[in-house]
Amino acid sequence: YADDLFVKSRLLKVYDKPSRRSSIVSVIPRGEMVQSMRKIQGMYIQIKYQNTSGWVVKHSLTRDLPSKTDRVQIFRSDESIKEKAQKNASSINI
16 A cells, blocks of 8 residues: 655656656656655655656655745845845945
């Protein structure tokens, strides 16, 4: 039988074999539920997602549904960059 786990990384690559050098068979978005097939090889775990099965890095999964507030900010808006620049400029003493 299988365990239900959730994707905690932003996008999870599913590999054909337990290696990053193998082909990617699917990409699963954060928060999606996958089934662990309870087969582990090194840092990889075999999973099933919808009609696809493959291998993922096991630390990318969690038993708890990731909250929406745990987002990682990759890009900043122009406004936040301007605000930070103004704040840094106003704190320079000459």
